[in-house]
Amino acid sequence: MIRILQFGASGQLAREMLDRQDETVQVLPLSRAEVDLTDADAIARAIETAEGIDLVLNAAAYTAVDKAESEPELAFAVNARAPEAMATACAARGLPLIHISTDMVFDGEKAGPYLETDAPNPLHVYGRSKLAGEEAVLAHCPRALVARVSWLFSAYGQNFLQAMLRLADSQPVLKVVADQRARPTASGDVAAFLLSQARRLAAAPAGAADWGLLHLVNEGEASRYDMAKAIFAHAWKDRPPPVIEPVPTSAFPTPAKRALNAVLDSGRMKAVFGLQLRPWDEALEDVLDQMAQAKVSV
Ligand SMILES: NC(=O)c1ccc[n+]([C@@H]2O[C@H](COP(=O)([O-])OP(=O)(O)OC[C@H]3O[C@@H](n4cnc5c(N)ncnc54)[C@H](OP(=O)(O)O)[C@@H]3O)[C@@H](O)[C@H]2O)c1
Secondary structure (H helix, E strand, O other): OEEEEEEOOOOHHHHHHHHHOOOOEEEEEEOOOOOOOOOHHHHHHHHHHOOOOOEEEEOOOOOOOOHHHHOHHHHHHHHHHHHHHHHHHHHHHOOOEEEEEEHHHOOOOOOOOEOOOOOOOOOOHHHHHHHHHHHHHHHHOOOEEEEEEOOEEOOOOOOHHHHHHHHHOOOOEEEEEOOOEEOOEEHHHHHHHHHHHHHHHHHOOOOOOOOEEEEOOOEOOEEHHHHHHHHHHHHOOOOOOOEEEEEOHHHOOOOOOOOOEOOEOOHHHHHHHOOOOOEHHHHHHHHHHHHHHHHHHO
């Protein structure tokens, strides 16, 4: 049995990890009430005193991208100083650390998909705080995997999928941004990958190819507009879908400027782990089915 100490209990990824643990991998979650990530000493204590753990996962973060513009101190405390404290404590105990990051470390100016070796250049406070977290983790823990994910969706929490379905209940026409592109990624697929690799990661020595930056995203790419169309094509089979109108990013000014190209290349994952996540639209259909079933059973 591999045991993962997980920071975060209620977020999208955290809940998928908890749902998918099995008799081979156990997830031990720490909620905000147990360890607040603004308290570096509490983070260190939690790692120092946890018994019988093989891995640490940071599934928590300050994820309010626009609000971060007016709360930079809090964003950096949670996204940069907290992972640094985790990395330092993990290194002291010889534990591996998996830390989750984002495509938002890039500025979107590249013509093609971003590689792990491409230079980051975040456009906003959230991106800079996540980049600082990545750098701190890699600098302080020799057995650290920093997995960048994109446009997470799941049946849990607040995400684009949930927002579209909610809006469509009251609005016949939805204006959706069509000029930002990424690899939408199912939180459940990220969790399944991490759980499937837990045993391997728990045993991998410092210096192994497993460690470092990894782009962990579903295959295929899409705009928000493509995603919206796919959502209603699957979820609203029995009723007329809303009209979905493509609009440019400039139609929805936001405090934090969004990159137009957020597509992450996933070749390193295939090379190192011999695995790829499935196409995003397949994963999306599964999540929509899961949500429909949950509604029926309520
Ligand atoms: N969502 C996306 O589209 C997306 C895209 C790219 C990368 N990511 C990255 O993926 C990871 C997982 O994201 P997610 O969507 O699962 O996040 P999420 O649903 O927003 O959940 C974030 C979690 O962090 C916890 N948290 C926030 N501040 C905390 C604090 N001060 N102390 C303790 N816990 C705190 C929250 O706890 P409470 O529930 O108590 O607030 C929540 O459980 C993050 O690293 C994020 O940066 C996400």
